Amino acid sequence: MPEKKVALELKNITKAFGGKVIANDHVSMDIRYGEILSVLGENGSGKTTLMNMIAGIYYPDEGEIFVNGEPVTIADPKDAFACGIGMIHQHFKLVDLFTATENIILGLKEKGPYNLKKAAKRVREISEQYGFNIDPNKKVYQMSVSEKQTVEIIKVLYRGADILLLDEPTAVLTPQETRKLFDVLRRMRDAGKAIVIITHKLNEVLELSDRVAVLRKGVHIGTVETKDATVKSLTEMMVGEKVDLNIERPLPENPEERLIVAHLRVMDRNGYSVLDDVSFTAYSGEILGIAGIAGSGQRELLETIAGLQPITYGGIQYITPGTGKIELLRDLTPLQIRNLGVRLSFVPEDRLGMGLVGNMDITNNMMLRSYRKGPTVFLETKEPHDLAEKIVDDLQVATPSIETPVRRLSGGNVQKVLVGREIAAAPTVLMAAYPVRGLDINSSYLIYKLLNEQKKNGVAVIFVGEDLDVLMALSDRILVIGQGQVAGILDARTADKEEIGLLMTKGRTEDHGEEYKKHLASVRGGHHK
Amino acid sequence: MREPLFHIVRRNSSSRMRGWAVRGIAILAAVLLSGLLTFLVTGLNPLEVYSKMIQGNFGSTRRIWVLLQNTAILLIIALALTPAFKMRFWNTGAEGQVLIGGFGAALMMRFVGASLPNALLIPLELLAAIAAGALWGFIPAFFKAKWKTNETLFTLMMNYVAIQIVSWFCTLFAVPKGSGQLGILNQSTEAGWLPTLFGQKYMMNVIIVVAVLIFVFIYLRFSKHGYEISVVGESEKTARYVGINVKSVIIRTMLLSGALCGVAGFLLVCGTDHSITPNTVGGEGFTGIMVSWLAKFNPFVMVFTSALIIFMKNGAAQIATSFHLNESFGDILTGIIIFFIIGCEFFINYRVVFRKKAAKETDAPVKESTLREKASIASEAVNDKPAAEAEEDKKPLSEEEKKEVKA
Numbered sequence: 001m002p003e004k005k006v007a008l009e010l011k012n013i014t015k016a017f018g019g020k021v022i023a024n025d026h027v028s029m030d031i032r033y034g035e036i037l038s039v040l041g042e043n044g045s046g047k048t049t050l051m052n053m054i055a056g057i058y059y060p061d062e063g064e065i066f067v068n069g070e071p072v073t074i075a076d077p078k079d080a081f082a083c084g085i086g087m088i089h090q091h092f093k094l095v096d097l098f099t100a101t102e103n104i105i106l107g108l109k110e111k112g113p114y115n116l117k118k119a120a121k122r123v124r125e126i127s128e129q130y131g132f133n134i135d136p137n138k139k140v141y142q143m144s145v146s147e148k149q150t151v152e153i154i155k156v157l158y159r160g161a162d163i164l165l166l167d168e169p170t171a172v173l174t175p176q177e178t179r180k181l182f183d184v185l186r187r188m189r190d191a192g193k194a195i196v197i198i199t200h201k202l203n204e205v206l207e208l209s210d211r212v213a214v215l216r217k218g219v220h221i222g223t224v225e226t227k228d229a230t231v232k233s234l235t236e237m238m239v240g241e242k243v244d245l246n247i248e249r250p251l252p253e254n255p256e257e258r259l260i261v262a263h264l265r266v267m268d269r270n271g272y273s274v275l276d277d278v279s280f281t282a283y284s285g286e287i288l289g290i291a292g293i294a295g296s297g298q299r300e301l302l303e304t305i306a307g308l309q310p311i312t313y314g315g316i317q318y319i320t321p322g323t324g325k326i327e328l329l330r331d332l333t334p335l336q337i338r339n340l341g342v343r344l345s346f347v348p349e350d351r352l353g354m355g356l357v358g359n360m361d362i363t364n365n366m367m368l369r370s371y372r373k374g375p376t377v378f379l380e381t382k383e384p385h386d387l388a389e390k391i392v393d394d395l396q397v398a399t400p401s402i403e404t405p406v407r408r409l410s411g412g413n414v415q416k417v418l419v420g421r422e423i424a425a426a427p428t429v430l431m432a433a434y435p436v437r438g439l440d441i442n443s444s445y446l447i448y449k450l451l452n453e454q455k456k457n458g459v460a461v462i463f464v465g466e467d468l469d470v471l472m473a474l475s476d477r478i479l480v481i482g483q484g485q486v487a488g489i490l491d492a493r494t495a496d497k498e499e500i501g502l503l504m505t506k507g508r509t510e511d512h513g514e515e516y517k518k519h520l521a522s523v524r525g526g527h528h529k
Numbered sequence: 530m531r532e533p534l535f536h537i538v539r540r541n542s543s544s545r546m547r548g549w550a551v552r553g554i555a556i557l558a559a560v561l562l563s564g565l566l567t568f569l570v571t572g573l574n575p576l577e578v579y580s581k582m583i584q585g586n587f588g589s590t591r592r593i594w595v596l597l598q599n600t601a602i603l604l605i606i607a608l609a610l611t612p613a614f615k616m617r618f619w620n621t622g623a624e625g626q627v628l629i630g631g632f633g634a635a636l637m638m639r640f641v642g643a644s645l646p647n648a649l650l651i652p653l654e655l656l657a658a659i660a661a662g663a664l665w666g667f668i669p670a671f672f673k674a675k676w677k678t679n680e681t682l683f684t685l686m687m688n689y690v691a692i693q694i695v696s697w698f699c700t701l702f703a704v705p706k707g708s709g710q711l712g713i714l715n716q717s718t719e720a721g722w723l724p725t726l727f728g729q730k731y732m733m734n735v736i737i738v739v740a741v742l743i744f745v746f747i748y749l750r751f752s753k754h755g756y757e758i759s760v761v762g763e764s765e766k767t768a769r770y771v772g773i774n775v776k777s778v779i780i781r782t783m784l785l786s787g788a789l790c791g792v793a794g795f796l797l798v799c800g801t802d803h804s805i806t807p808n809t810v811g812g813e814g815f816t817g818i819m820v821s822w823l824a825k826f827n828p829f830v831m832v833f834t835s836a837l838i839i840f841m842k843n844g845a846a847q848i849a850t851s852f853h854l855n856e857s858f859g860d861i862l863t864g865i866i867i868f869f870i871i872g873c874e875f876f877i878n879y880r881v882v883f884r885k886k887a888a889k890e891t892d893a894p895v896k897e898s899t900l901r902e903k904a905s906i907a908s909e910a911v912n913d914k915p916a917a918e919a920e921e922d923k924k925p926l927s928e929e930e931k932k933e934v935k936a
Contacts, residue, residue, distance in 0.1 A: 346770070357767050358764075371753055371756050
C-alpha cells in the first residue's frame, strides 16, 4: 500500500499543567490524508489536550507542528482554520434559536453580501456529498443530539477544513446513530480528508479506523495499523500491563423483592414530566442495569428514590429484609428515609458536586453520612477517621494523606472514596449513577468488582451505565429508559445490543414537542435559573 | 513560535511560609509607597508621619485602650459575620443588625433603667440586644430560605430600616427636645452601664469579645452545626444529598449571626457610648466584612486584620490633627495598605511568567493564561488534572466574582 500524504505532523509536542501534571510529553505523530486515525487512551492520558493544541485552544510548551510539510504556529482557533484544521468538540457550541445554516455561517467573514439562500445551498451540497441527513432550515432546538453533531461537522467542512478532529463523537449517540456517523466519516476519508477521532472505546477503534495512536500518561506509546490490533493488544498498550477484561456475573442467590417503584411520575420545575409512569422492582442479590441516552431521566429516577425529588404521582415501597415490613418512601427526606432504618446508599453522578465536598478532606467526607452520631453537639472524628484510613488501605486510594482535600485526588480516587463510603454504610439498596465515568480501566474494574461483592452480599444494586457492553456483561436485568419512560426491561444474559439501542430511542424519533415546549418555557421565564 | 509576552501561571503548592513572606513584602511595599506619596504630596518627612501614626495608637494608656476597644468592636462584628459567610450567605447587614441590637439595649437602659438593679438590668439589655439583632438576621434568612430572595440586597436594605428606626427614636426622645440627640443615658445613676473592671472602662468589652472569639472558633471548627454550615456553604446539593435541612441551617445560622451582631450593639451602647445615634456603628458593619474576608474566615487571624485596620484608622486621625492634613489623607494611606494586602493574594496563588523565562523552565512547566483556558470547552485537560484542580483554578476568582455579583 502506498504511503498516504502526510497532512499534519507533530514533533516533540510537550504540554504541562501546573508543575506535576504533564499532559503531553514529547509527542510525535503524523496524520495523513485519506485516513482515519484513532487517538486512543484512558481518561487523563492527554488525548484531548493534544488535539486542543492542534485546534489552537492550548499552546504547546515545546515542539513543532507541520501542516503539509510547512512549520506553522497555531495560537488560536482562527490559525487552525487557516491551516484547514477543524475540531468537533464533545459539547456543542450552537445557538438554539438559529437554524442549521445560520449556525454554520455564524462568525464567518465571507466576501459578498449576507446570503442565507446561497449558504443553505452550499450546506445541501456538502450534505449530499458526504451523505449527511440534515434540513438546513431546521432550528437547533428542534434537533436531536445526532443532528446537532451533524451541524457541527458541516460547520467545519463549510470552512474548508481538510483535517477534522472529533473528540469522543460517539459518547452521546445511540448504536444506530453511531453507525450512521461512521458511514459519513468513511465517506469523508474516501474523499481524501484526514480524520482523527479521540476515543476510549476499543470496539469503535477497531471498526472504524485505519491506524491507532495510543497515548498513556501523556506519552505516545506507539501507532499501529488497526488490522494488526486486537482489543487485548490495544488495552495492554493503553494500560501498560495485562488486564483481565472479563466481568464476573454470578447468578443471583435467593432474590427477594427489595424495592418496588410503581407508576412514578416526577415533574421538573417547569411542570414538565421527567419521569412518567415508571414501574419496576429491584431484587436483592441482583444488579439491575439502567440503560438510556444521557438525560432520559436516569438521574431523576435515582434522586427520586433517594428522596431528593418530589413525587407527583406514584410511590416507592421498600421491603425490609428479614421481617418483610413495608416502608413507603414517598414524600420523605433522605434523613427521614435513613431514620426508618432503610439502608439506601447512593453514588451520584456528580461526585464532587453532590456525593462529596471537594474542599474537605477524606475524613470530613466520611463524616457526611455519619456526623449526626454521638450525644453531644460536637463532632466525633475518631470513627470517620478510622473509616477513612480503612478505605484508603482497602481500595488503594492514591492520596498524599487522609487530610488531603478530595478535589486534589484524581477522578478514580475520588470515586473510590465515594463508593467506599457508600458501601461502608452496609446498604441493602445500592444505587450508582455512571460510577466508572472518567475512570481508568483498573479503577473501573475495581468498581465492577465492588458492585458484584455487594450483589453477593444480597444487596439490591441499581447501576446506571453508559457503556452498553459493560451493562450487558455486569447486569442481571437491564431496564431501558427513554424520555422518562420505561421502554423495556430485558434479561441481560439474552439481550441484544441492537434491541436495547432501538428501545433507547423509542418514542423520541420525531417528537420534539416536549423539548420545544421546555425550550419556550426557559426562554420566556429565565427566572428559574 | 509566537507566544504572548507573559502569561499567568497558577502555583501548584504555596507553602505557608512563602505566603506570609509575600504578605510581609506587600505591607513593606505599601508603607514605602505611602511614604513616597506623603513626601510628594505634603512635603513632610514620612518617618515623622509614621511615628505620629504609632503615637496616635500607642502614645498613651488611653490611646492603647481606645485601640483595644475599637479593635474589639470591629472584631466581634467580623466574628458575627463569619458563620454566615462560611455558609456563603453574603450578609451585608451587620451595620443594621448591630444598630438594632444596640437599640434594643438602649430601650432597656432608657425605660427600665430606673427600676431595676444593674445585676438584672444588664442581662436584660443583653437579651434585648440579642433578640433584636437575631430578628434582623432572621428576616432576610427566612425570605431567602422560603422564596430565594437575594440576601445581599435584602440585608443591605435592612440597614436603612434600622437606621431610620433609631433616627426616629432619637428625635422622639431627644434631650433637649429638638436637638435630635439622646445625650448620655442615665448619666447620673450609670444604670445599665457595663461596670469598669480593674479600673478599665473597656475591660469588660474586651473580655466579652475574647469569649465570643473562642466561641465562634469552637462552634465553626468542632460542632455539628459548624460542620453543617461548611457543607451547605460548599455545596447545597451535597447538603441535601446527606439529608441536611438547608433552609433550617440558613435560618439558624443567620439567627446566630444576627444575635452576635446584637451583642456588638450591646457593647457599643452599654459598654462604650451609653447612648445611641443613627451613626453609632459608624460603618464598622461594612468594615467587618473586609476583616472577615482578609482573614479568610479564620477567627484568630481576624484579631490581626481588625487590629491593623483600626491602627491605620487611628493613626490617620492622629496625623490629620498633628499636621493639619485633611483626614482623607489618612484614608488614602489606609487604602494603599489594604490594596496591597488584598493584591498580594494574587502573587501568593499565581505567578507571572515572561516569554524568555518560560522557554527555559523545563522542570517547572507552566500553564497558559486563563483566557485560553476559558476558550476551551470540554477539555479533557480539565478532567485530566487531579480531579478538581480545575475547580481550584477558578476559585480565587470566582469567590471574588460571586461577591461582586451579589453586591
